Amino acid sequence: MSAFFRVAWIVLRKDLTVEVRSREVVYTTLFFAVSCVLVFSFALVKEGRAMEDAAAGILWIAIAFAGTLALGRTFERERQAETLRALLLAPADRPAIYVGKLAGIVALLLAAEAILVPLIALLFQASALFSRPFWLGAILLAGTVGYCAVGTLFAAMLIRARSRDVLLPVLLYPITIPVIIAGVRGTAVLLEPQPDVAMVRFWVALLVAFDTVFVTLALWTFEPLMTE
Amino acid sequence: MIPRAGLDFDEIAVEEVSRHFGRRKALSRVSFTARAGSLLGLLGPNGAGKSTLLAILGTLLRPTSGLVRYGARTEADAALRARIGMLGHDLYLYPELTARENLAFFAALYGDRQPAASADRALAQAALADRAHDPVSSFSRGMRQRVALERALIHAPRLLLLDEPFTGLDEASVGALVRRLRDLRGQGAIVVLATHDLDVAEGLFDQVVFIRDGRMVDTMAGSEALRAAYRSVMARARA
Amino acid sequence: MPRWFFPASVVCFLMFVASPVLIANAPYEATMGLVQKIFYYHVPSAMTFFVAAFVCGVNSWRYLFGKSAQADRVAAAAAELAVVFGAITLVTGPLWARKSWGVWWQWDVRLTSSLMMWMIFVAYLLVRKYGGAGSEKLAAGLALFGMANVPFVYISVNVWRTIHPTTNVVPTLPVSMGGPFWFCLAAFLLLFVLLLQLRVQLERQRARVDALYLALED
Numbered sequence: 244m245s246a247f248f249r250v251a252w253i254v255l256r257k258d259l260t261v262e263v264r265s266r267e268v269v270y271t272t273l274f275f276a277v278s279c280v281l282v283f284s285f286a287l288v289k290e291g292r293a294m295e296d297a298a299a300g301i302l303w304i305a306i307a308f309a310g311t312l313a314l315g316r317t318f319e320r321e322r323q324a325e326t327l328r329a330l331l332l333a334p335a336d337r338p339a340i341y342v343g344k345l346a347g348i349v350a351l352l353l354a355a356e357a358i359l360v361p362l363i364a365l366l367f368q369a370s371a372l373f374s375r376p377f378w379l380g381a382i383l384l385a386g387t388v389g390y391c392a393v394g395t396l397f398a399a400m401l402i403r404a405r406s407r408d409v410l411l412p413v414l415l416y417p418i419t420i421p422v423i424i425a426g427v428r429g430t431a432v433l434l435e436p437q438p439d440v441a442m443v444r445f446w447v448a449l450l451v452a453f454d455t456v457f458v459t460l461a462l463w464t465f466e467p468l469m470t471e
Numbered sequence: 472m473i474p475r476a477g478l479d480f481d482e483i484a485v486e487e488v489s490r491h492f493g494r495r496k497a498l499s500r501v502s503f504t505a506r507a508g509s510l511l512g513l514l515g516p517n518g519a520g521k522s523t524l525l526a527i528l529g530t531l532l533r534p535t536s537g538l539v540r541y542g543a544r545t546e547a548d549a550a551l552r553a554r555i556g557m558l559g560h561d562l563y564l565y566p567e568l569t570a571r572e573n574l575a576f577f578a579a580l581y582g583d584r585q586p587a588a589s590a591d592r593a594l595a596q597a598a599l600a601d602r603a604h605d606p607v608s609s610f611s612r613g614m615r616q617r618v619a620l621e622r623a624l625i626h627a628p629r630l631l632l633l634d635e636p637f638t639g640l641d642e643a644s645v646g647a648l649v650r651r652l653r654d655l656r657g658q659g660a661i662v663v664l665a666t667h668d669l670d671v672a673e674g675l676f677d678q679v680v681f682i683r684d685g686r687m688v689d690t691m692a693g694s695e696a697l698r699a700a701y702r703s704v705m706a707r708a709r710a
Numbered sequence: 711m712p713r714w715f716f717p718a719s720v721v722c723f724l725m726f727v728a729s730p731v732l733i734a735n736a737p738y739e740a741t742m743g744l745v746q747k748i749f750y751y752h753v754p755s756a757m758t759f760f761v762a763a764f765v766c767g768v769n770s771w772r773y774l775f776g777k778s779a780q781a782d783r784v785a786a787a788a789a790e791l792a793v794v795f796g797a798i799t800l801v802t803g804p805l806w807a808r809k810s811w812g813v814w815w816q817w818d819v820r821l822t823s824s825l826m827m828w829m830i831f832v833a834y835l836l837v838r839k840y841g842g843a844g845s846e847k848l849a850a851g852l853a854l855f856g857m858a859n860v861p862f863v864y865i866s867v868n869v870w871r872t873i874h875p876t877t878n879v880v881p882t883l884p885v886s887m888g889g890p891f892w893f894c895l896a897a898f899l900l901l902f903v904l905l906l907q908l909r910v911q912l913e914r915q916r917a918r919v920d921a922l923y924l925a926l927e928d
Contacts, residue, residue, distance in 0.1 A: 261568060
């Protein structure tokens with residue numbers, strides 16, 4: 244068991260080191276997410292006022308799009324010197340490699356969210372978001388893990404496929420619709436003047452259930468999907 | 472030191488291995504054996520199937536028919552992977568990491584309890600200790616090759632697979648690599664090397680397998696007078 | 711072709727020919743009148759869609775974990791049929807909604823969930839077509855994830871809908887209309903089985919041609 248987590252930790256640490264050195268994915272993902280927010284703002288703001296619940300929707304769309312980009316770039320890197328092959332050659336537990344990669348991408352997206360949420364609160368006068376920081380954090384964490392759990396598996400599977408850039412969103416978006424629904428609705432509830440905590444709790448519970456089912460499924464199917 | 476998870480094997484036997492991708496037949500009924508302490512060369516033109524065969528030997532691909540025997544084992548599990556090292560065409564190194572970090576990462580991945588010490592030892596072996604803390608992206612092809620070779624050897628594998636390792640190397644680097652391979656043979660490793668560079672291959676191998684269009688067209692013990700042998704074998708195969 | 715195929719095709723054809731007669735003679739539903747009769751095609755095609763989806767999911771599992779090539783062929787065929795029957799469902803649903811309520815789409819929970827599932831199978835076909843080598847495994851993984859998603863899609867869409875309260879647009883059918891309904895359901899399921907058999911046969915022939923090609927080279 245400890246070997247499993249040791250491998251996951253080694254892979255995570257390697258990914259973080261590589262990212263800190265080049266900072267490529269962090270900068271581009273962040274910039275992209277911010278541009279996303281601005282574009283959607285222009286689309287959805289009328290007479291200086293945003294549409295109802297627009298803030299929550301824009302936040303999660305930006306997370307979804309930025310996530311797709313980050314996933315694509317992270318695995319493109321593993322394709323460059325065929326390092327994914329080297330990872331598969333090692334006697335390390337394959338699911339452990341998946342977990343390590345997943346943790347790295349979740350960390351990256353959470354860092355992006357740390358910038359996005361204050362930005363959106365600023366642009367849409369949505370400082371109510373911070374009235375219940377625990378629940379906000381819970382929604383963001385559970386939703387990000389769910390989205391990345393599916394995304395990491397699909398991006399890894401697609402590494403050798405043709406048309407991999409467009410196929411990742413094609414595969415990812417239909418499967419992660421419950422995550423988006425739960426994330427947007429949960430965040431929108433937090434924006435109300437009197438947030439219904441029971442409702443937020445429901446959405447967080449749904450997301451946690453989703454995360455559990457899909458991380459388990461990914462761990463199960465990672466090995467057969469990666470072997471040729 | 473890295474714990475030897477699996478048992479070592481004294482020979483590998485490739486038995487009627489075929490592999491096809493849809494309608495394209497990449498390998499067709501290839502069979503040969505290689506014993507411990509030997510250097511085997513896979514010679515053939517581009518697209519002959521050498522890389523596919525190496526991938527199968529390295530457990531990255533499964534044959535569509537036939538099997539590979541590693542000693543008495545045929546199951547491609549983690550214990551077996553711990554005894555195999557591979558140096559592919561693309562070197563498998565992270566360009567943003569330093570040479571030392573690359574080696575330590577892979578050592579740790581193979582179960583090494585002291586990856587940093589193993590990395591330092593490997594760097595000394597490759598005479599690159601002075602460039603240990605430089606990112607691999609700043610290395611020349613030859614230097615990257617040396618680091619990649621050390622990466623493939625860091626867990627002291629029994630079976631070493633090399634895919635076109637002499638590409639882009641200067642004379643000195645080629646000599647150093649040949650010397651290293653001979654040392655490994657002396658230590659009892661099985662080295663399988665695919666190349667189409669006949670000059671380097673001359674006199675290097677204990678055994679040569681000629682491959683063309685996925686088929687094994689001939690074998691040869693030793694590798695003297697290789698150029699002439701290669702030409703005649705390939706001419707015969709084309710006929 | 712198996713021996714039951716031809717007689718079964720004839721039966722299926724006759725059933726579809728007979729179905730409009732049966733539907734026309736079925737009793738009128740009180741509130742919706744003639745328009746409600748589209749249900750006799752809409753609901754069976756929806757059920758066939760789910761059967762196809764289930765068959766695809768099960769065979770994707772068998773292909774990934776059992777490595778059965780036949781399972782992969784059945785999964786691919788079932789996915790195509792899921793797209794076809796799903797499309798019929800998604801077209802007949804709004805047609806009925808338009809006539810009953812004047813709007814094409816109402817974010818009804820069942821229709822919306824069906825749309826999500828339908829998109830997953832369209833994605834399945836896109837991956838098989840454009841994914842290059844090894845895309846059968848990718849598609850199988852997608853089908854599995856799609857199956858696992860069904861309860862989550864349903865629950866989240868259902869709760870999401872209550873934010874925009876609308877009437878539940880799919881009422882239950884009274885028993886007196888059961889006869890023609892079961893007849894049409896049987897017809898659709900028979901059609902599904904026939905098309906599946908046809909499609910799997912085609913794939914099997916393709917595999918045999920590939921094998922012959924390969925054997926020729928030896």
